[in-house]
Amino acid sequence: MVMWFRDPGRAEDALPHYFSILEGEEAPNFLNAKKIGVNFRRKQPLEELWKLHREGMERLRENDLEEKPEKNLLDLKATIANKLLESCTLCEIKCRVNRKESIGYCRVKESLVASDFLHYGEEPELVPSYTVFFSGCNFRCVFCQNWDISQYRVGVELPPEFMAIKIEEAFKRGAKNVNFVGGEPTPNLPFILETLRHVSAPIPVVWNSNMYMSEEAMALLDGVVDVYLGDFKWGNDDCAIRYSRVPFYREIVTRNFLLAKGHYRAEFLIRHLVVPNHLECCTRPVLEWIAGNLGKRVRVNVMFQYRPEYRAMGYDEIARTLEGEEMEKAARIVEELGLRNALVG
Template sequence: MSMWFKRVDIGEIEKAKRALPHYFSILKGDEEPNFFQAKKVSVEFDEGASLEELWQLHKKGMELLREGEFKENPEKSLLDLKVIIANKILEKCELCEIKCGVNRKESIGYCRVRESLIASDFLHLGEEPELVPSYTIFFSGCNFRCVFCQNWDISQQRVGVHYSPEEVVIKIGVAYARGAKNVNFVGGEPTPNLPFILEVLRHVKVPIPVLWNSNMYMSGEAMELLDGVVDVYLGDFKWGNDKCAIKNSKAPRYWETVT
């Protein structure tokens, strides 16, 4: 049996339990992670439909999710629909607020991402005590150009390994068996890798909470796709005004985007 050494502050953990009741209920086995429930919402759709039509179906699917209208193993699910929409957005990418419009199925976007590359992945003990051990997946690429970036080698360069979704599913299962409390998507920045991440979660069978560790500089469409999938957001807020955001991260419209 693995043994994990970490700092423990009972008072802080109690505060976290009050702030994150859903997360702790998943850990206790009393609730399912959000993406499990998104798999149980039956949605009929045609993959060849327009984005506008698919978004309308997504809206109806989210209503069913909130109403708790679940069906075991539907032919097509809300999570399946999210994957289709995310991949269509890639054809003229607007996943983040840069909205570069690049067809990322054929070319590298502003984020320096085409196919998703994983720079490293491991059981992380450096997060808050209630989150560790956390199976943390570091993607390369980022939509920021921070002058102080501590992960410059992976955020600004195309490095890492391109795994199939099925390979990452196996990695998540192994980490869960070793005691991981969650799967933590980070980078770089996870947002450019959203279609790949959703595809991975379609196939994950273990009830592991999903953490989204992000600069939160994403489009409204990306937020809608994450809604009903992510269990905990770890927002890395960097700037209190747009002037600093543009100067130090090349991130226009920062404040209105992240707030």
């Protein structure tokens, strides 16, 4: 297999906020959100809570912090997220199931943790990463390598307070970040926000996602996420429908990357999995969009780890691993576009 890597040290050019947290120079975003006082009642109408949220975010951006307010912006975010479960619109499928009573399209009702551990297989700047795998997903990727948790309800239900203790313990053991993944973390956003309310450790939050969140979910993530570890899978909607069963993929995912670009002190680490026979329809347009819209300094991981898992053998065009020529071509595209902080391999 061709292995072609740029210098991992370049990550500091793309992720200065993240590295400042690791060095103790800045606080993770969620801890600053806890220092924004917000006076609200949990039974207030959702429209009123969103108005208070907008005001709180403005104060966060103005650095209008106070120590230990009675109620804070993170509390408000958790309250709004919990209300959204009653007619779920956390992702762009927008199934509107009352997930307090039933399982949504994502196969999630209550959040189930399939596994959690210090992960050493992520990008160099992330490891060791305390990775929390949730079951369930809003995608139906035919080649999913985590299909055993993404397509089924497995795992254990943990109280948010206990999950917070586990995050604190992982931080003491040397975790550089808490990495919420799946499956997909989006259906579990209420649980994640409630968990972070109980975390005091200065640990960066990594949102390891397919980036198919709704605008409401994006607003709640603003001021919480330090690094968007986002997948950018497909360069067009036809491939997204055929292999992941998601409509309007390119419009929604590019919108969310642009929204995240404007989020409070948020940074990117974008993954693109190179799929056989999809260099021109997906790899090239994905990387062109990233270079043109997020800049050539953004951290990108162009990955060659594709293997035909789950149901991929039913699709002849992707029923194999990458060929050396495809790897070389992907590497050339990265070079041509001048993505200077890329990992390829």
